[in-house]
Amino acid sequence: MNxxxxxxxxxxxxAILILxxxxxxxxxxxxxxxxxxxxxxTSDADTAVISNVDxxxxxxxxxxxxxxxxxxxxxxxxxxxNTDSETEKEANAQKLEIVSCMESELxxxxxxxxxxxxxxxxxxxxxxxxxxxxxxxxxxxHVAQIxxxxxxxxxxxxxxxxxxxxx
Numbered sequence: 001m002n003x004x005x006x007x008x009x010x011x012x013x014x015a016i017l018i019l020x021x022x023x024x025x026x027x028x029x030x031x032x033x034x035x036x037x038x039x040x041x042t043s044d045a046d047t048a049v050i051s052n053v054d055x056x057x058x059x060x061x062x063x064x065x066x067x068x069x070x071x072x073x074x075x076x077x078x079x080x081x082n083t084d085s086e087t088e089k090e091a092n093a094q095k096l097e098i099v100s101c102m103e104s105e106l107x108x109x110x111x112x113x114x115x116x117x118x119x120x121x122x123x124x125x126x127x128x129x130x131x132x133x134x135x136x137x138x139x140x141x142h143v144a145q146i147x148x149x150x151x152x153x154x155x156x157x158x159x160x161x162x163x164x165x166x167x
Contacts, residue, residue, distance in 0.1 A: 059121040
């Protein structure tokens with residue numbers, strides 16, 4: 001019974017993550033439409049810079065918000081006196097995993113910016129790393145640099161790493 005209950009918790013966490021991704025996509029696409037519709041006399045370059053800042057800021061804010069909710073949920077499991085020891089161990093392990101992923105994301109984003117990129121946003125879960133980089137051009141050298149950073153920080157193989165561009 002506890003295994004089924006724990007599976008429901010995993011499903012809930014996965015649903016929160018999916019909602020997070022949807023919120024980011026809606027936020028970014030809605031912001032782009034609003035920026036294009038308003039055209040308040042700003043140049044295309046100004047709009048691009050504002051859009052990039054908004055994208056990366058919104059991305060990190062949404063990611064952090066989802067992570068906070070995940071940690072709160074796990075802490076509520078741990079605080080419940082009816083939680084059995086196995087579920088408690090799993091909740092602690094998931095909490096530590098989330099914190100570890102958060103640290104890796106921060107380190108990767110900082111290292112990518114140190115390589116000369118304007119900004120980057122990273123999501124990391126065991127088996128999957130997504131990197132969004134703010135650049136006009138992503139050549140083989142850039143991809144190799146980013147892959148090196150991500151692989152070194154996460155231990156993930158190249159096939160588990162997706163790199164994309166958001167200008």
